[in-house]
Amino acid sequence: MKKRLSILFSLTLVLSLFLSACGGFQKGNESTGEKGKSGDKTADVPQELRINIKTEPFSLNPGLANDSVSSNVLNQTFEGLTRIKNGKPELAMAESYEVSKDLKTYTFKLRDAKWSNGDPVTAKDFEYAWKWALDPKNQSQYAYQLYYIKNGQAFNEGKAKAEDVGVKAIDDKTLQVTLENPTPYFLELTAFYTYFPVNSKIAQKNPKWYTNAGPDYTSNGPFKMVSWEHNNKIVLEKNENYWDAKNVKLTKIEMVMVNDTNTELSMFNNGELDWAGMPTGQLPPDSLPKLKEEGKLHVQPIAGTYWYKFNTEKPPLNNVNIRKALAYAINRKAIVENVTKGEQIPAMAAVPPTMFPENTKGYFKDNDVEKAKEYLKKGLQELGLKDVKDLPPITLSFNTDDQHAKIAQAIQDMWKKNLGIEVKLENAEWAVYIDKLHSGDYQIGRMGWLGDFNDPINFLELYRDKEGGNNDTNWENPKYKQLLIDSQKEKDPEKRKEMLKQAEAILMDEMPIAPIYFYTNTWVQKENLKGVEMSGLGDVQFKWAYFE
Amino acid sequence: MLRYISKRLLYMLMSLFLIVTATFFLMRAAPGGPFSSEKQVPPEIEKNLNEYYGLDRPWYIQYFDYLVSIAKWDFGPSFKYKGQTVNDLIDEGFPVSFFLGMESLLIAISVGILLGVIAALKHNKWQDYAAMVFAVLGISVPSFIMASILQYFLAIKLGWFPVARWESLQHTVLPALALAATPTAFIARLTRSSMLEVLSNDYIRTAKAKGLSQGQITVKHAIRNAILPVVTYLGPLSAQILTGSFVIEKIFGIPGLGSHFVTSITNRDYTTIMGVTVFYSILLLLSVLLVDIAYGFIDPRIKLAGGKKGE
Numbered sequence: 126m127k128k129r130l131s132i133l134f135s136l137t138l139v140l141s142l143f144l145s146a147c148g149g150f151q152k153g154n155e156s157t158g159e160k161g162k163s164g165d166k167t168a169d170v171p172q173e174l175r176i177n178i179k180t181e182p183f184s185l186n187p188g189l190a191n192d193s194v195s196s197n198v199l200n201q202t203f204e205g206l207t208r209i210k211n212g213k214p215e216l217a218m219a220e221s222y223e224v225s226k227d228l229k230t231y232t233f234k235l236r237d238a239k240w241s242n243g244d245p246v247t248a249k250d251f252e253y254a255w256k257w258a259l260d261p262k263n264q265s266q267y268a269y270q271l272y273y274i275k276n277g278q279a280f281n282e283g284k285a286k287a288e289d290v291g292v293k294a295i296d297d298k299t300l301q302v303t304l305e306n307p308t309p310y311f312l313e314l315t316a317f318y319t320y321f322p323v324n325s326k327i328a329q330k331n332p333k334w335y336t337n338a339g340p341d342y343t344s345n346g347p348f349k350m351v352s353w354e355h356n357n358k359i360v361l362e363k364n365e366n367y368w369d370a371k372n373v374k375l376t377k378i379e380m381v382m383v384n385d386t387n388t389e390l391s392m393f394n395n396g397e398l399d400w401a402g403m404p405t406g407q408l409p410p411d412s413l414p415k416l417k418e419e420g421k422l423h424v425q426p427i428a429g430t431y432w433y434k435f436n437t438e439k440p441p442l443n444n445v446n447i448r449k450a451l452a453y454a455i456n457r458k459a460i461v462e463n464v465t466k467g468e469q470i471p472a473m474a475a476v477p478p479t480m481f482p483e484n485t486k487g488y489f490k491d492n493d494v495e496k497a498k499e500y501l502k503k504g505l506q507e508l509g510l511k512d513v514k515d516l517p518p519i520t521l522s523f524n525t526d527d528q529h530a531k532i533a534q535a536i537q538d539m540w541k542k543n544l545g546i547e548v549k550l551e552n553a554e555w556a557v558y559i560d561k562l563h564s565g566d567y568q569i570g571r572m573g574w575l576g577d578f579n580d581p582i583n584f585l586e587l588y589r590d591k592e593g594g595n596n597d598t599n600w601e602n603p604k605y606k607q608l609l610i611d612s613q614k615e616k617d618p619e620k621r622k623e624m625l626k627q628a629e630a631i632l633m634d635e636m637p638i639a640p641i642y643f644y645t646n647t648w649v650q651k652e653n654l655k656g657v658e659m660s661g662l663g664d665v666q667f668k669w670a671y672f673e
Numbered sequence: 674m675l676r677y678i679s680k681r682l683l684y685m686l687m688s689l690f691l692i693v694t695a696t697f698f699l700m701r702a703a704p705g706g707p708f709s710s711e712k713q714v715p716p717e718i719e720k721n722l723n724e725y726y727g728l729d730r731p732w733y734i735q736y737f738d739y740l741v742s743i744a745k746w747d748f749g750p751s752f753k754y755k756g757q758t759v760n761d762l763i764d765e766g767f768p769v770s771f772f773l774g775m776e777s778l779l780i781a782i783s784v785g786i787l788l789g790v791i792a793a794l795k796h797n798k799w800q801d802y803a804a805m806v807f808a809v810l811g812i813s814v815p816s817f818i819m820a821s822i823l824q825y826f827l828a829i830k831l832g833w834f835p836v837a838r839w840e841s842l843q844h845t846v847l848p849a850l851a852l853a854a855t856p857t858a859f860i861a862r863l864t865r866s867s868m869l870e871v872l873s874n875d876y877i878r879t880a881k882a883k884g885l886s887q888g889q890i891t892v893k894h895a896i897r898n899a900i901l902p903v904v905t906y907l908g909p910l911s912a913q914i915l916t917g918s919f920v921i922e923k924i925f926g927i928p929g930l931g932s933h934f935v936t937s938i939t940n941r942d943y944t945t946i947m948g949v950t951v952f953y954s955i956l957l958l959l960s961v962l963l964v965d966i967a968y969g970f971i972d973p974r975i976k977l978a979g980g981k982k983g984e
Contacts, residue, residue: 184755191712261721266714282717336756355757355765357839357928383837383926387821391836395829556705556941563713572711594713 170653170672173377175399177392177406179384181356185342186335187321188258191267193575197405199318201361201378201667202344206233206251206300206315208668209660212479212579214312218246218322218345219300228307228616229275233300239366240324241349242340248294253325255292256280270319270577273311275303306613309621310580317578321345347373347668357382374656374671380405393649402648404663410528413466413647421649424468427663428479428576429644430584432472433521433536437637438599439568441516445635446504451569452639453489453497454543455536460641464531467647472640475632476581476625479661487640488633494543501544518547523571524558532641533571562597572597575644576662581625585609588632600637678966685958692954693743693947697736700946707752707941726752728943739947748948753940759948766930767952769839770922773929774914776845777853781910785857786903789864790896793872794887804861811858820851820924837926848925852918856910860903867899901972908964912957 182195187203190196206222207214216222220236238246255274258265259281272278275291291303304311314320324343327334334341338353347369348361361378364370381398383389386409393401402408402423408416416422435442435451442448457471470478473487490496501513510516521537523529530552537548553561562570574595576583587593589609591601608628615621632638646663656669708714708722723729727738742749748759792804814822827847828836834847871877872895880890919931930949937945 181754183753186755189755191710261717264722264725266708266718266722268718269715281721333756354928355754355761356932357926381838381926382928384932385837385924385926388824388837388924388926391824391829392838395832395836397836397838555939556703556709559709559711560705563709574711577712594715 172375172672173379174375174654174667174670174672175379175381175397177383177389177398177401178359178380179389179406180382182359184335185350185353187318187323188254188263188265189267189335190318191265193404196318197665198350198359198361198380199321200346200664201348202346202350202364203318203321204238204346204367205317205320205322207312208666209313209316209579209662209664210658212661214316217316218251219315222312228309229304231302231304231311232295233302235298235300236368238345238368240343240345241364241366242324242327242343243366244324244326244343245297246322246345247297247325248300249297250322250325251300251320252292252294253328254321254323256287256290257323257328258319259290260287265319267319270314270317273304273306273308273314275305277305307616308613309618310578310582313578313580348375348378369668373668375667378667390649399651399654400648401650403646404648404659404665406648408647408649410466416649417468423646423648423650425646425659425663426470426477426479426661427644427646428477428579428583428661429573429663430472430475430477431469431532431571431573431641431644432475433639433641434562434567434570434572434598435637435639436565436568436570436597436599438565441504441508441519442568444504444507446500446507448636448639450497450501450504450544451540451546452636453493453500454539455639455641456492456539457641458491460532460535464535465528465642467645469642469645472643473633474629475638475640476584476629477576477643480576480579480581480584481626481629484643488630497543501546513545516546518549519568520549520551521569521571522551522553522558522561522567524555525552529571563594565597565599570597573644579661581622581629582609582612585625585628585632588637598637600635602631602635605631605635678962681962681965685955685962688958689951689954693740693951694736696947696950697739700941700943701732703941705941707943709941726750743947743951748951749944751942751945753937753942753945759944762933762945763930763948763952766928766933769927770915770918770929770931773845773848773852773918773921773927774911776849777856777914778907778911780849780853781856781860782903782907784853785860786864786896786900788857788861790868790891790899792861792865793868793899794891796869801865804865808858808861808865811854812862814854816851816855817920817924819854820848820921823847823851824924837924839925839927844925848918848921848927851924852914852921856914860906863902863906864899867902868895871895871899897971901968904964904967904971907967908961911960912953915953915956 178194178197180194182190182198183192184190184195185198187199190199204217206217206219208217218235218238219233222231222233224231235246235248240246255271257263258268259271259277261281261283268281269278272281276285276289277291279285280287280290293301295301308314322345327341327343331341338350342350344350344364345367347364347367349364350359351362352358352360359380361380363373363376367373383392386407389398389401389406390408390412392398413422435448437443461469461471470485471491473489473491474481474484476484478484505511505513505516521533523533533550537550540546540548561567562572574584574587586609587595588598588600589606590596591599605628608624612621612624615624644663646659650657651672653673654670655673656671658666658669708719714722727735746760748763751757751759751762754762788804788807792801795801824836824847828834835844838844877890877894880894918929919935921927922929922931933945934949934953937949
């Protein structure tokens with residue numbers, strides 16, 4: 126028996142030895158060591174920022190990325206022809222540019238800039254990166270962001286050759302871009318990550334250059350990636366080879382991946398993070414009122430709209446007056462104040478105020494129950510119904526999420542109280558839900574849209590074509606469509622804006638969607654952190670950030 | 674013994690095949706795909722993607738290819754994380770989950786048995802009551818609440834440990850405690866009741882009559898016999914701890930495999946779902962086998978039957 130016991134003990138011993146040698150733990154040791162080494166050498170405040178990016182980025186190859194986590198990293202490590210500052214594109218990799226008279230050809234002169242490994246950034250790096258993303262062989266999900274370039278779409282669909290695409294490196298420092306249409310927001314687009322350059326020398330040699338940190342992962346932005354522990358942490362350091370390095374004060378950015386809102390806030394409160402909340406992370410909704418009360422909460426409106434989509438082919442939502450009645454009878458202010466609590470702006474328009482400032486007011490009155498009742502009466506008449514009780518129950522769908530559920534319950538209640546309409550709620554897991562919406566198997570469904578670039582067209586074009594991928598409402602209006610098509614060719618920005626306004630007015634009159642609120646970013650930060658640049662789209666840049 | 678093990682291994686292979694097949698078809702039956710998103714990709718791009726991942730081929734070819742690649746232990750590229758293969762995800766995530774799991778198991782086994790033994794020896798005294806109050810708490814408080822409580826008191830209020838993350842040994846303490854709470858309590862209760870039963874047996878009285886000390890009796894005679902139910906529980910427990918740590922990994926921001934187990938399903942990340950399922954199934958089957966083998970060592974009366982009875 127003694128022998129057996131000793132076997133058991135030795136097994137335990139072996140197990141514990143094995144455990145202490147285990148990989149996960151050793152990794153931890155390395156990183157703590159790293160922390161110690163790179164500690165504060167100057168007597169000043171350490172310029173090291175710690176933020177949470179929630180999850181592993183989809184991809185840190187600008188041509189493959191299609192999500193906000195990746196963009197929050199790429200915006201620090203890479204740089205396009207322009208960079209957004211104070212809401213406007215300013216020259217970045219480009220030193221100057223010229224536009225042809227028809228606004229279709231841009232010629233960029235590049236500045237003397239280097240990659241993080243010292244290679245020069247050339248026009249060819251841009252040409253390579255854009256054509257790579259457009260190449261159908263390369264599975265870029267965001268290739269369509271480059272469809273503004275001449276033959277971009279055709280090449281991506283296999284109907285044109287790479288040579289036909291309207292981007293050419295004339296020489297090392299000159300990049301010529303030809304567009305399909307005069308695109309007034311093209312300069313803005315060149316700050317978007319799909320338009321970032323890629324070190325073509327390395328990428329051609331090593332097609333997997335972007336999968337790990339290392340000598341092959343080069344970037345041209347203010348920061349370079351020095352370590353990437355998948356699903357755990359990304360460490361960026363100041364890129365000394367960056368052309369504007371003298372204006373970069375942060376020496377290090379540590380991006381951890383913690384996908385729990387409560388933990389994120391606790392880490393901030395415990396001094397383990399310098400920033401918690403959007404746009405890189407998220408705060409628990411329930412904590413917002415308290416943080417606001419304490420004066421810690423930062424709020425910024427961003428280019429995003431939360432709306433309900435009506436399936437205009439499913440009765441009774443095929444009736445415009447019923448749709449209007451439903452949209453008018455929502456008390457948005459109550460939802461924003463009692464449910465979402467993040468100082469969102471009640472939306473009575475589709476395009477966010479970051480693009481049309483006058484849209485804080487919108488096209489109709491919030492919670493206009495009287496008007497709603499009139500529209501309902503009219504709608505019922507048109508449908509040949511005597512009373513609202515004859516209306517079959519309507520199903521309101523949303524994807525599984527606490528906040529969506531609460532909003533849906535509130536609106537269900539408002540429609541019942543204000544109009545007497547019975548509404549059934551139906552929730553589904555995300556992938557199931559999105560499938561139902563895209564296939565038209567719904568009556569009313571929630572959705573949100575966050576702008577990819579700061580132009581109203583990004584919101585309006587969603588409803589241009591009935592068959593358009595993101596429309597879902599089955600609504601199409603010839604006049605609306607024509608206005609948007611014409612606006613693409615309009616060279617006068619004022620006239621163009623007028624056309625887009627007219628289009629939005631049609632959308633808000635026909636109501637294939639009921640806007641609910643405009644999104645905001647909410648976050649807390651160390652008060653001595655300054656110079657963080659947040660664009661109207663809700664992107665964050667730490668290029669100019671510093672600790673006081 | 675050898676015959677028994679080889680027979681069990683054969684059964685394992687068959688179960689594994691059934692699991693792989695069921696997962697494959699259930700997964701494909703679920704609506705939605707890996708590329709469905711709020712911003713729908715244009716159809717031509719979706720076509721390119723389906724082509725790249727072989728999703729445009731008929732199901733039986735996909736199924737067959739999949740069986741072949743599993744046999745080669747190659748789970749393919751992840752849909753969700755570009756440039757990473759499912760094997761990478763497992764190689765990176767599993768050691769972390771394993772470390773955390775083993776730490777919690779060690780806590781659960783050592784503390785649980787200790788508490789159970791104390792409670793049994795001090796039957797109906799305050800030590801017994803204290804241990805059982807602890808056990809009831811441990812069983813009834815869900816691990817994510819336990820995690821928040823530990824974070825609040827030990828990290829934020831007392832500052833002894835970091836709130837979250839996976840950096841040093843110190844970082845592992847809170848998640849391991851949170852994960853171990855329920856099994857510790859369970860083991861304590863199991864040990865207590867079987868110890869009480871054992872202590873009332875004749876041979877314990879004989880040992881006492883022979884003049885052995887309480888310590889000797891407990892260690893040499895009682896615990897050894899009382900531990901069997903605990904060992905039975907260890908098989909499913911280790912599998913449960915290794916797979917079920919998803920919530921704890923999420924709350925503490927731990928880069929383990931548990932998160933992939935759950936998120937890959939919501940992402941419809943087909944290859945990751947399959948890879949992680951196969952991996953965990955093997956783990957579960959193995960741990961059950963190990964427990965069965967361990968019985969024989971602890972209680973020689975239990976024979977591992979290979980073919981004929983009593984062999």
